[in-house]
Amino acid sequence: MSDSPVIKTMRVVPVAGYDSMLLNIGGAHNCYFTRILVILTDSAGRTGVGESPCHASTLGLLARFQSQIEGSELLRLNATIATLFASDARHQQTAHTDDIHIPQMNPEKFYNAAAAIEAALLDLMGQHLNLPVADLLASGRQRDRVPVLGYLFYIADRNLTSMNYQAGQAGGDAWLQLRHEKAMDAQSVVRLAEAAAERYGFRDFKLKGGVHHGEVEVETVNALLQRFPQARVTVDPNASWSLDEAIYYGKQLAGRIPYLEDPCGAEQGYSGRETLAEFKRATGIPVATNMIANDWRQLQHALQLNAIDIPLADPHFWTMRHAHTVAQLCQEWGLTTGCHSNNHFDVSLAMVAHLGAAAPGDRLTAFDTHWIWQDGQQLTQHAPQIRDGHLELPEGPGLGITLNMKRVEAAHALYTSLPDKNRNDALGMQFLIENWSFNAKRPALLR
Numbered sequence: 053m054s055d056s057p058v059i060k061t062m063r064v065v066p067v068a069g070y071d072s073m074l075l076n077i078g079g080a081h082n083c084y085f086t087r088i089l090v091i092l093t094d095s096a097g098r099t100g101v102g103e104s105p106c107h108a109s110t111l112g113l114l115a116r117f118q119s120q121i122e123g124s125e126l127l128r129l130n131a132t133i134a135t136l137f138a139s140d141a142r143h144q145q146t147a148h149t150d151d152i153h154i155p156q157m158n159p160e161k162f163y164n165a166a167a168a169i170e171a172a173l174l175d176l177m178g179q180h181l182n183l184p185v186a187d188l189l190a191s192g193r194q195r196d197r198v199p200v201l202g203y204l205f206y207i208a209d210r211n212l213t214s215m216n217y218q219a220g221q222a223g224g225d226a227w228l229q230l231r232h233e234k235a236m237d238a239q240s241v242v243r244l245a246e247a248a249a250e251r252y253g254f255r256d257f258k259l260k261g262g263v264h265h266g267e268v269e270v271e272t273v274n275a276l277l278q279r280f281p282q283a284r285v286t287v288d289p290n291a292s293w294s295l296d297e298a299i300y301y302g303k304q305l306a307g308r309i310p311y312l313e314d315p316c317g318a319e320q321g322y323s324g325r326e327t328l329a330e331f332k333r334a335t336g337i338p339v340a341t342n343m344i345a346n347d348w349r350q351l352q353h354a355l356q357l358n359a360i361d362i363p364l365a366d367p368h369f370w371t372m373r374h375a376h377t378v379a380q381l382c383q384e385w386g387l388t389t390g391c392h393s394n395n396h397f398d399v400s401l402a403m404v405a406h407l408g409a410a411a412p413g414d415r416l417t418a419f420d421t422h423w424i425w426q427d428g429q430q431l432t433q434h435a436p437q438i439r440d441g442h443l444e445l446p447e448g449p450g451l452g453i454t455l456n457m458k459r460v461e462a463a464h465a466l467y468t469s470l471p472d473k474n475r476n477d478a479l480g481m482q483f484l485i486e487n488w489s490f491n492a493k494r495p496a497l498l499r
């Protein structure tokens with residue numbers, strides 16, 4: 053394989069950006085969010101990049117993988133990634149020994165690390181072959197733009213905290229202002245949706261639930277549907293509703309929403325896969341999930357129980373290539389392809405664009421992205437664009453993006469300055485409710 057470029061350097065750069073006080077079952081988003089960039093250079097002088105959620109253990113894994121990546125031949129990408137998976141398997145085995153010096157590899161963090169490396173390698177491979185990454189995924193490019201949804205949150209009043217939440221940009225459009233302001237009821241969420249639709253052309257919306265009592269969230273969905281009668285609107289309470297509540301609210305929304313996301317979860321000795329299967333039978337409402345089918349084994353159980361219709365295979369949880377395999381499986385087995393997200397920068401946005409562009413078939417539900425909350429903080433020269441409710445595939449080979457290193461270094465400096473680097477939504481929430489703590493079965497404001 054002497055013609056292959058060789059990976060010269062792997063740099064792992066944790067970065068931070070700003071976020072609004074968005075509410076979810078875990079509490080309130082911090083004023084900062086953190087991510088990891090993996091930046092590879094090769095012997096042909098090219099740079100490839102990938103992004104992942106940030107956690108100290110993911111950083112530890114990436115540091116460990118560096119020696120396996122540097123010196124590897126780009127065209128042996130499959131073998132390189134297989135080596136990472138093999139070292140994961142070895143670790144899982146050794147972690148069962150009594151040797152406390154061998155750290156247990158957290159599977160979620162392992163996938164986050166592998167996903168960022170794989171994306172950076174695919175970026176380099178695409179540049180080498182002069183092809184977009186979408187063409188390197190097994191089905192190849194199917195479309196040039198991917199439907200995405202307007203991800204709406206209730207927003208707490210940042211003025212109640214001493215945290216460094218940013219204010220809206222003077223002179224910006226309505227979205228750039230409103231995304232920083234309190235929005236705790238149906239009317240203000242509709243206003244947010246109007247501003248997002250004006251800027252990005254959304255026709256699909258998802259409300260992050262698990263915040264208020266379910267009645268209030270159903271009322272918000274109804275208000276959105278009334279304002280946007282042609283739109284596809286859903287709510288994701290992150291399994292905070294009981295099965296009975298989920299069926300009760302589901303029946304109120306049936307026929308008017310395309311699907312519900314994780315309406316209920318594990319309870320009374322039954323797994324989330326079991327309760328979702330019962331929910332589906334009781335209501336006939338399709339179910340999407342990013343909570344109970346996040347690896348092959350979980351997905352197999354979910355499908356055997358007929359618990360879900362839309363596995364939201366996030367490329368950061370699965371890697372881009374595995375998420376694409378899930379999309380192929382959806383196409384072959386009559387499921388619908390979708391994608392979950394967390395707060396992210398524009399490198400992840402490009403990863404999602406290429407994944408969506410390569411997803412086969414037309415049973416595709418609008419992909420999630422939190423990016424509208426971060427729009428303006430891009431770390432690339434030209435961020436992928438969301439227009440007319442669609443994320444456009446960036447032009448050019450690889451991921452089609454070029455890092456803006458000045459911004460990357462500034463985002464890294466911000467990360468370095470933060471006292472809390474891992475996500476902890478309880479901190480902000482405790483300004484709203486004293487001593488607040490997480491409860492997987494209760495919406496955040498019900499304490």
Ligand SMILES: O=C([O-])[C@@H](O)[C@@H](O)[C@H](O)[C@@H](O)C(=O)[O-]
Pocket residue numbers: 074075076077260288290342392393394395
């Ligand atoms: O950003 C949030 O608050 C979401 O709740 C996120 O953490 C979830 O992972 C996600 O967006 C979801 O769909 O469940």
Ligand SMILES: [Mg+2]
Pocket residue numbers: 288290313314341342343392
């Ligand atoms: Mg979800």
